[in-house]
Amino acid sequence: QKVSVEVLEHLEHLALVDFRDAEGVERLQKAIQFADQLHEVNTDGVEPMDSVLEDRCLYLREDDVTEGNCTKELLENAREKVEEYFVAPPGNIPLPKLEERETFLQGS
Amino acid sequence: AMLRASLRQVSAALKEGRVTPTELCQRCLALIKSTKFLNAYITVAEETALKQAEESEERYKRGQPLGILDGIPIAVKDNFNTAGIETTCASNMLKGYISPYNATVVQKLLDQGAVLLGKTNLDEFAMGSGSTDGVFGPVRNPWSYSKQYKEKSVPKSHSEDEESNWVITGGSSGGSAAAVSSFTCFAALGSDTGGSTRNPAAHCGVVGLKPTYGLISRHGLIPLVNSMDVPGILTRCVDDAAVLLGSLAGHDPKDSTTIQDDFKPFELPNLTDVSKLSIGIPKEYHAPGLSSEILALWSKAADLFKNAGAKVVEVSLPHTPYSIVCYHVLCTAEVASNMARFDGLEYGHRSDMKDSTESMYAATRREGFNDVVRGRILSGNYFLLRQNYEKYFVKAQKVRRLIANDFVKVFRSGVDILLTPTTLSDAAPYTEFIQEDNRTRSAQDDILTQAANMAGLPAINVPTALSERGLPVGLQFIGRSFQEKQLLTVAKWFEKQVQFPVIQLEEVKRHDSDVYQHQKSASFS
Numbered sequence: 001q002k003v004s005v006e007v008l009e010h011l012e013h014l015a016l017v018d019f020r021d022a023e024g025v026e027r028l029q030k031a032i033q034f035a036d037q038l039h040e041v042n043t044d045g046v047e048p049m050d051s052v053l054e055d056r057c058l059y060l061r062e063d064d065v066t067e068g069n070c071t072k073e074l075l076e077n078a079r080e081k082v083e084e085y086f087v088a089p090p091g092n093i094p095l096p097k098l099e100e101r102e103t104f105l106q107g108s
Numbered sequence: 109a110m111l112r113a114s115l116r117q118v119s120a121a122l123k124e125g126r127v128t129p130t131e132l133c134q135r136c137l138a139l140i141k142s143t144k145f146l147n148a149y150i151t152v153a154e155e156t157a158l159k160q161a162e163e164s165e166e167r168y169k170r171g172q173p174l175g176i177l178d179g180i181p182i183a184v185k186d187n188f189n190t191a192g193i194e195t196t197c198a199s200n201m202l203k204g205y206i207s208p209y210n211a212t213v214v215q216k217l218l219d220q221g222a223v224l225l226g227k228t229n230l231d232e233f234a235m236g237s238g239s240t241d242g243v244f245g246p247v248r249n250p251w252s253y254s255k256q257y258k259e260k261s262v263p264k265s266h267s268e269d270e271e272s273n274w275v276i277t278g279g280s281s282g283g284s285a286a287a288v289s290s291f292t293c294f295a296a297l298g299s300d301t302g303g304s305t306r307n308p309a310a311h312c313g314v315v316g317l318k319p320t321y322g323l324i325s326r327h328g329l330i331p332l333v334n335s336m337d338v339p340g341i342l343t344r345c346v347d348d349a350a351v352l353l354g355s356l357a358g359h360d361p362k363d364s365t366t367i368q369d370d371f372k373p374f375e376l377p378n379l380t381d382v383s384k385l386s387i388g389i390p391k392e393y394h395a396p397g398l399s400s401e402i403l404a405l406w407s408k409a410a411d412l413f414k415n416a417g418a419k420v421v422e423v424s425l426p427h428t429p430y431s432i433v434c435y436h437v438l439c440t441a442e443v444a445s446n447m448a449r450f451d452g453l454e455y456g457h458r459s460d461m462k463d464s465t466e467s468m469y470a471a472t473r474r475e476g477f478n479d480v481v482r483g484r485i486l487s488g489n490y491f492l493l494r495q496n497y498e499k500y501f502v503k504a505q506k507v508r509r510l511i512a513n514d515f516v517k518v519f520r521s522g523v524d525i526l527l528t529p530t531t532l533s534d535a536a537p538y539t540e541f542i543q544e545d546n547r548t549r550s551a552q553d554d555i556l557t558q559a560a561n562m563a564g565l566p567a568i569n570v571p572t573a574l575s576e577r578g579l580p581v582g583l584q585f586i587g588r589s590f591q592e593k594q595l596l597t598v599a600k601w602f603e604k605q606v607q608f609p610v611i612q613l614e615e616v617k618r619h620d621s622d623v624y625q626h627q628k629s630a631s632f633s
Contacts, residue, residue: 003490007490007493010493011486011489011490011493012470012486014489014493015444015485015486015489016451016466016469016470016473017470017473017474017477017482017485017486018470018474018482019486020474020479020482023479024479024482024483024486027479027483027486027487027545027547028483028486028487028490030547031436031440031483031487031490031547032487032490034433034436034547034551035433035436035437035491035500035504037430037433038430038433038434038437038500038503038504038507039499039503040430041427041430041503041507041510043503043506043507043510046506046509046510047506047509048502048505048506048508048509049505049506049508049509049512050335050505051335051365052321052322052335052512052563052564052589053321053322053365053367053564056322056367056368058364058365059359059361059364059366059368060364061361070208073208074208074454076206076208077205077206077208077454077455077456078453078454078455079452079458080458086453086454088453088465088468089461089462089463089464089465089467089468090463090464090465091464091465091466093463093464093465093466093467094464094466095464095466095467095470
């Protein structure tokens with residue numbers, strides 16, 4: 001079954017990446033189809049595995065400051081900055097709705 | 109034949125003063141220039157490399173080299189952060205990005221005096237199995253220009269020549285594999301998430317080692333799949349790989365997924381008696397699409413061990429056919445998360461769009477990522493949707509455990525090492541390879557290498573023989589967790605038996621003025 005336009009749009013919002021064209025949507029369809037093969041495997045009673053190192057204790061260091069003071073280096077790679085701030089365009093403005101923005105999905 | 113020497117050989121030469129670090133560095137840089145058509149390097153750090161070579165030379169003059177790696181030219185895949193040197197991941201998203209720090213593995217190499225020649229080409233963000241999908245163009249397999257390949261290829265017409273006939277390196281660490289294979293460096297770092305170090309190693313005729321997950325630090329390696337990524341080692345022989353491993357392995361406080369056990373660097377013994385060895389041949393690795401040539405080679409290799417007295421048994425890893433599907437889901441899910449950091453705000457490409465934060469992020473990502481990356485992000489987000497989470501993501505995590513358990517069972521039954529093919533066939537011509545899309549290709553090509561990443565096991569490609577087309581074919585050994593010494597010892601024994609031929613490249617002969625020595629004719633094929 002095909003993925004609905006609502007879900008496609010939802011994905012574009014979540015990912016902040018667009019499908020761009022029919023090929024993009026087709027790519028997702030094929031990816032889902034491919035992944036569906038997983039359901040052939042019987043996993044009754046099997047615990048999900050997060051990490052191959054699950055039997056070991058993760059290393060935790062002491063909560064001491066060991067490095068920092070590198071504001072200058074960190075700001076170097078940003079395009080828009082003011083003093084020691086990264087500058088972003090206004091927030092809290094959601095992406096326009098499907099009807100109002102330019103997206104390939106409009107045609108669907 | 110200085111450039112064609114192994115790392116250990118050239119290190120000895122440096123120590124004995126038969127060659128100086130600056131001479132060596134200059135020769136490598138010159139060779140890089142004349143092999144530019146391979147497109148193996150994205151950035152060549154000529155000035156800094158020469159400076160490092162000069163400093164190394166001073167140390168040798170004082171009789172105080174830092175160790176075996178002092179003065180050795182090496183290359184690093186462009187998804188490792190290198191301070192002051194551009195790190196692009198072959199993506200528009202990071203074009204112009206100058207890292208403020210060195211990845212731990214890079215720092216370790218530099219601390220031991222290695223000379224960093226440059227950053228090598230890859231598939232964009234290490235997603236791919238051909239090294240064809242980066243913004244700087246595809247990498248060409250040096251074997252495309254070898255005497256061995258040219259002799260076997262029949263030109264289709266007068267106008268067709270090596271321009272259209274060239275073959276891919278495999279991927280995603282194709283640049284690193286090509287750099288080692290074409291003698292421009294003595295070792296290179298790659299990364300391995302689904303086979304990205306072993307696959308190009310097989311196609312380029314070099315040794316490609318994927319260490320156990322948790323052995324080598326990932327700090328500074330731009331992540332693809334946090335639970336599977338490892339830095340990979342590419343060298344021209346197994347002994348060299350052991351040297352690199354010795355310099356890189358060990359706990360890193362900056363990477364909490366590195367194990368805390370003490371790591372002791374080792375030298376590989378020269379194994380003569382394999383009678384106590386048990387080699388497992390997993391039958392599921394006779395995958396659909398495996399070329400008859402490679403099947404025959406695999407069989408011959410098994411016989412080699414048998415005739416030498418080892419116990420060779422057929423084993424079963426029943427969930428192997430699902431490893432690729434499992435990887436597909438887990439990989440895209442982790443990618444969706446890992447790629448979220450690229451929003452243009454703190455580093456990397458930033459769009460001119462100013463209407464809102466979200467629209468700026470969206471435009472930046474639209475402009476910065478290629479189709480492959482965007483496709484994986486979208487797929488990953490789909491599998492992570494609340495309505496799909498259990499069905500796909502958690503399900504894949506369960507299948508992952510089954511795959512890892514398959515290996516545990518086999519190793520518990522007394523098998524020491526598994527022997528499998530690394531790739532389904534020899535390297536494809538570029539024009540043929542690009543006819544299928546990236547995901548299809550990755551699914552096909554990763555089939556034999558992927559499960560080792562699922563289970564976190566160490567695995568190595570050893571170049572075995574040349575195919576009918578005159579191209580390298582390698583075989584893979586998979587070992588137990590953290591048993592790299594045993595794995596490499598067996599690999600070294602095998603390498604000695606097969607006597608894989610040296611690539612005959614015109615460019616290299618010109619730069620390496622010593623008398624060219626032919627490899628012994630007793631080859632494996």
